[in-house]
Amino acid sequence: MYLTRVFIPWRLCQNPYNWHKRIWDLFPAESERRNKIKQEKEAIGESIELPSYFLFHVEEFQAGKGLTMLLQSPDKPDCTGNYQLLNGPNVLSYSWLEDSCDVHFILTANPVKMKFADRNRVPHVGELNLVNWLSGKINAFGILSNETLVTPQAPLFFRKGNSAGKINAVKFEGRMTIAATETFKQAAFNGIGPAKAFGCGLLLIKPWSGSGNR
Numbered sequence: 622m623y624l625t626r627v628f629i630p631w632r633l634c635q636n637p638y639n640w641h642k643r644i645w646d647l648f649p650a651e652s653e654r655r656n657k658i659k660q661e662k663e664a665i666g667e668s669i670e671l672p673s674y675f676l677f678h679v680e681e682f683q684a685g686k687g688l689t690m691l692l693q694s695p696d697k698p699d700c701t702g703n704y705q706l707l708n709g710p711n712v713l714s715y716s717w718l719e720d721s722c723d724v725h726f727i728l729t730a731n732p733v734k735m736k737f738a739d740r741n742r743v744p745h746v747g748e749l750n751l752v753n754w755l756s757g758k759i760n761a762f763g764i765l766s767n768e769t770l771v772t773p774q775a776p777l778f779f780r781k782g783n784s785a786g787k788i789n790a791v792k793f794e795g796r797m798t799i800a801a802t803e804t805f806k807q808a809a810f811n812g813i814g815p816a817k818a819f820g821c822g823l824l825l826i827k828p829w830s831g832s833g834n835r
Contacts, residue, residue, distance in 0.1 A: 622810070625692045625700070625709035626680070633703055634688040638779040638786070641818035644675060647698035676812045678729055679820035682777075693823055715809075718802050723829035728793045729774065730755070731816035742815070744789045755793055758813050762804035769795035777819055788819045796829055 633643050645652045655671055662669045675694040682688050692698060693713065700706035718724070732754040733742040745754050748771045756765055770793070777788040799805050812822030 622713040623694055623697055623710035624713045625694070625698055625711070626707040627690055627692050627698065627700055628705040628707055629688045629690070630703060630705075631683075631685055631687045634682075636780055637682075637777055637788075637819055638781050640677075640688065640820070644677060644692065646702075647692075647700060647704060648674065648694065648696060649699060651696065673810075673812055673817060676817060676823040677820055678727075678823045678825065690820065691823070691825075715802070715806055717828065718799060718805070718826075720800060720802050722799045722802075724797050724799060724826040725829045726793070726795065726797045727825045728755070728813055729790050729821055729823070730758075730793060730814045731788055731790050731819070731821045733815060751791055751793075755813075759797065759808070762799065762801040762808055764798045764800055766796035766798070769793055779819070788816050788821070790816070790819075790821055797826070 627647070629640075629643055634640060651674060655674075658671070659669060675692060677693065678691040680689045680691055689707065694710075697710045698704075698706075732745040732751050734745055734754075735742060745751050751771050752765065752769050755769070759765070772792040772794070774790040774792055777790060779786050779788070809824050809826075813824055814822055816822070
């Protein structure tokens with residue numbers, strides 16, 4: 622697994638709905654392979670949902686300038702042409718991680734719930750509800766401390782065709798105890814929660830060393 626800091630210029634990233642497509646340009650071979658699989662399934666009247674291949678964390682999105690992101694991927698991205706490589710690719714290793722290990726974590730996520738009346742997703746509100754949402758998502762591999770910092774992010778507006786949409790992301794940060802290392806690794810690869818195409822779901826960790834982590 623690799624972590625890479627990449628910059629995408631404004632003309633290619635003005636509409637966040639297109640971010641996911643732009644990032645796929647960095648992995649042409651895998652993109653072609655997946656498209657071929659989908660076409661073969663469609664030819665026989667079947668559909669297939671392929672697992673996430675990459676996750677990314679938005680570090681800066683500035684109008685008129687562009688998008689700076691931290692990208693996690695199983696292969697090195699091809700940052701030629703329109704994309705600028707700022708740092709990496711660096712190997713992402715969890716060799717230091719073990720069960721009962723405390724880590725400092727950062728996660729930008731889109732905590733939502735299903736509104737059963739009309740089957741629409743609505744955001745969780747209130748710090749306690751947001752922390753409970755995260756606790757449920759990591760229950761299989763981790764335990765939160767009582768000091769999780771919850772910071773609502775600026776709404777991310779996008780357009781899909783003639784329709785407009787909005788992502789209400791939240792940044793979580795604090796201490797987590799890893800209870801099941803292998804389960805954590807799988808979750809870190811797959812991402813946490815929805816809206817991964819908009820920069821949500823990438824769980825970043827480092828060894829916990831007390832207040833110096835903040």
